[in-house]
Amino acid sequence: MVAVAVVIAGAVWLFGNTLDNLANRGIASGFSFLKSTAGFGISTSLIDFSEASSIGRAFWVGLLNTLLVSAISVVLATILGFAIGIARFSKNWLLGRVATVYVETLRNIPLLLQIFFWYFAVLRALPGPRQSYDLAGWFFLNNRGFYIPKLEIIDGGGWVLLGAVVMAFLAFWQCRHKGISRSCAGLAVLLFISLLAVGSVSVPALTGFNFTGGTVLSPELVALVIALSSYTAAFIAEIVRAGVQSVPRGQIEAADALSLPDKDRMRFVVIPQALRVIVPLLTNQYLNLTKNSSLAAAIAFPDLVSVFAGTVLNITGQAIEIIGITMAVYLTISLTIAFSMNIFNRTTAMRGLSS
Amino acid sequence: MQILRYLVPFLGVALFGTASSAGTLDTIKEKGWLTCGVSQGLPGFSAPDSKGSWVGIDADFCRAVAAVALGSPDKVKFRPLSTKEAFTALQFGEIHILSRNVTWTQTRDSALGVNFAGILYYDGQGFMVRRKLGVKSARELDGAAVCVNSGSTTELNLSDYFRTHGMKYTPVVFEKSDEVLSAYRAGRCDVFSTDQSGLYAQRLKLPKAKDHLILPEIISKEPLGPAVRQGDDKWFNIVRWTLFALVGAEELGITKSNIEALTQKTSNPAIRRFVGTEGKAGANLGLDPEWAVRAIKAVGNYGELFEKHLGKDSRLKISRDLNRLWNKGGLHYAPPIR
Numbered sequence A: 001m002v003a004v005a006v007v008i009a010g011a012v013w014l015f016g017n018t019l020d021n022l023a024n025r026g027i028a029s030g031f032s033f034l035k036s037t038a039g040f041g042i043s044t045s046l047i048d049f050s051e052a053s054s055i056g057r058a059f060w061v062g063l064l065n066t067l068l069v070s071a072i073s074v075v076l077a078t079i080l081g082f083a084i085g086i087a088r089f090s091k092n093w094l095l096g097r098v099a100t101v102y103v104e105t106l107r108n109i110p111l112l113l114q115i116f117f118w119y120f121a122v123l124r125a126l127p128g129p130r131q132s133y134d135l136a137g138w139f140f141l142n143n144r145g146f147y148i149p150k151l152e153i154i155d156g157g158g159w160v161l162l163g164a165v166v167m168a169f170l171a172f173w174q175c176r177h178k179g180i181s182r183s184c185a186g187l188a189v190l191l192f193i194s195l196l197a198v199g200s201v202s203v204p205a206l207t208g209f210n211f212t213g214g215t216v217l218s219p220e221l222v223a224l225v226i227a228l229s230s231y232t233a234a235f236i237a238e239i240v241r242a243g244v245q246s247v248p249r250g251q252i253e254a255a256d257a258l259s260l261p262d263k264d265r266m267r268f269v270v271i272p273q274a275l276r277v278i279v280p281l282l283t284n285q286y287l288n289l290t291k292n293s294s295l296a297a298a299i300a301f302p303d304l305v306s307v308f309a310g311t312v313l314n315i316t317g318q319a320i321e322i323i324g325i326t327m328a329v330y331l332t333i334s335l336t337i338a339f340s341m342n343i344f345n346r347t348t349a350m351r352g353l354s355s
Numbered sequence B: 001m002q003i004l005r006y007l008v009p010f011l012g013v014a015l016f017g018t019a020s021s022a023g024t025l026d027t028i029k030e031k032g033w034l035t036c037g038v039s040q041g042l043p044g045f046s047a048p049d050s051k052g053s054w055v056g057i058d059a060d061f062c063r064a065v066a067a068v069a070l071g072s073p074d075k076v077k078f079r080p081l082s083t084k085e086a087f088t089a090l091q092f093g094e095i096h097i098l099s100r101n102v103t104w105t106q107t108r109d110s111a112l113g114v115n116f117a118g119i120l121y122y123d124g125q126g127f128m129v130r131r132k133l134g135v136k137s138a139r140e141l142d143g144a145a146v147c148v149n150s151g152s153t154t155e156l157n158l159s160d161y162f163r164t165h166g167m168k169y170t171p172v173v174f175e176k177s178d179e180v181l182s183a184y185r186a187g188r189c190d191v192f193s194t195d196q197s198g199l200y201a202q203r204l205k206l207p208k209a210k211d212h213l214i215l216p217e218i219i220s221k222e223p224l225g226p227a228v229r230q231g232d233d234k235w236f237n238i239v240r241w242t243l244f245a246l247v248g249a250e251e252l253g254i255t256k257s258n259i260e261a262l263t264q265k266t267s268n269p270a271i272r273r274f275v276g277t278e279g280k281a282g283a284n285l286g287l288d289p290e291w292a293v294r295a296i297k298a299v300g301n302y303g304e305l306f307e308k309h310l311g312k313d314s315r316l317k318i319s320r321d322l323n324r325l326w327n328k329g330g331l332h333y334a335p336p337i338r
Helices: A001-023 A053-089 A093-106 A110-127 A156-178 A183-200 A219-246 A251-256 A262-299 A304-316 A317-347 B002-016 B023-033 B055-070 B081-092 B107-113 B154-164 B177-185 B196-203 B234-250 B259-263 B269-275 B291-299 B302-309
Strands: A133-135 A139-142 A145-148 A151-155 A199-202 A205-207 A210-212 A215-217 B034-038 B076-080 B115-116 B121-123 B125-130 B143-151 B169-174 B191-195 B212-214 B223-224 B228-230
Touching: A001 A251, A053 A093, A053 A219, A053 A304, A053 B223, A093 A219, A110 A219, A110 A262, A139 A304, A145 A219, A151 B212, A183 A199, A205 B223, A210 B002, A215 B115, A219 A262, A219 A304, A219 A317, A219 B107, A219 B191, A251 A262, A251 B269, A262 A304, A262 A317, A304 B081, A304 B169, B023 B055, B034 B055, B034 B081, B055 B234, B055 B291, B055 B302, B081 B228, B107 B115, B121 B143, B121 B196, B125 B196, B143 B154, B143 B177, B154 B169, B154 B191, B169 B177, B177 B196, B196 B212, B196 B269, B228 B234, B234 B269, B234 B302, B259 B269, B259 B291
Parallel strands: B034 B076, B143 B169, B143 B191
Antiparallel strands: A133 A139, A139 A145, A145 A215, A151 A199, A205 A210, B115 B228, B121 B223, B125 B191, B125 B212
16 A cells, blocks of 8 residues: 555656646646647548647547557458468478568568568559559559549438448348348348448549549558558467467377368367467567557658657647657557457466466 | 645655756856757758768858857767657757757747747748649649658648648658658659758759759748757857857858958957957857857858858759848848947
């Protein structure tokens, strides 16, 4: 109790002292800046944002972009990492070597360099907007990004669409179990009609400098996702390899004795046991990936660090508050990931061994 | 806990009270050098040359201050800083002067705990585009992707300009100016926007400078000047009057080459006060009478500095326009030494 009180008192004291010193140096403090007008633009945003929005909203834009890029990269890194980790056991000599070279190359080059490599490699390889690669007149690829058609939904149409998606899910479920039936086809038609009713498709078209309409995956986002997921995949591959190797040889021999096919031996015997080793280590990689996403600032992807700890910090100059908030956000994200992975870990851990 | 709540702030004030307020002049005299925050490489303003020494008008300004305060222009250590780091470094005393093509704005002056000592260069934000786009005016930039540097006034001016004229744009915001340029080169953006002097400087780094056009529009006021930490008026005065000495010398016709002769024999009272043979300008600043002479001997007057780093003797070839003296149609005006 005494120790806790001392720590709390120390923290409160530091906080008060900092505020005093800031005031004495004539530096503004407090959080009121979050309500003031942003006045700057952001290229990629998942929510509505304009120059007239508040700085608080710019914070959310940055946070959502960080979560977006982390979530996509975590999924891709996991898939790629498992594939490469397992490929290292391949009896195919070439496949095994390629996987080894991949792991040794990618995990030994600094991530920032890889991000720059992908960004400028991607940018330089692509033509300008007026010479875009045209895929069927619907998709366009150029050095401003990958332009894809967008489904635009009228106001309030979201609920209709949500209902339609639920019905579509039911339809697919029906189809899987009973084959094509009348009800299944009916639901599919219903979904199609509701889409027509509430949505329209906006196709990108070249106007002036660039394409308008549709939606765009920016080269920054693409480069960042490629770099983060391919880099982390190299580490995940090693974790998967360690996990698989930790499965006692007897288990594999037992599977062979039951004459399980290779595929099933991996799927039902090796992987479930390997997961016990893999999952806790995987958590670390997910945490690293999320934290590494802050390197986005180097290639102009508007993540939390770039927008909030970059532009906003420059505009307001309130370094202590902004860095404090940013650190708290990353801490929260990391603890949330760790917490959910721990829950997942409990489901894979061996009964009786975990506490 | 109740007691702690009252006790703690009291202890805070009691123990650490105010920020250390030892004068900057005493600190640097003790150290033997001053630390000058510069850009991360902007030709003409502050950029390392092939031998690794910093050249440019901003770098030379720090040398002038070192000559004034410490007696030698070589007693400077340069610290390259991004815009984002610059003010924090100054606030907490890591650098003694920020001479880094930063814009003097109300927020920076009043809320960041810094003071701007004056204006070294009158700039304004402009646009650079590829010639082959056929754009002749900034009003034709609707829908363009614009590469800019993060954390400067640039982002805000840009958004104001496009909003005012009802145009749309995509900002592509980088932390370092080299990356802005690389992205522009790679074709990520149609437009490169920064202070116009910066555009001239960055254009030199492009392989075919002639293929790029700097548009005529200036969309903002960017007064660039040195800044010091708030709360040390003595140091503030020294930095501010070093700047005035450079401008004043040009007005009085004092140059690097003739100052030695003028110190020996001149009857012009304004020049005599400048070189310290009359009056007590040096003493008022807490310095010796020769303070201004050393500044001019070190770097020359403002006009010489400008032509050497930015004007006709440099690769940038920027015309002086607003940066002429007040009596030649420009804005530079130094209060009298008396």
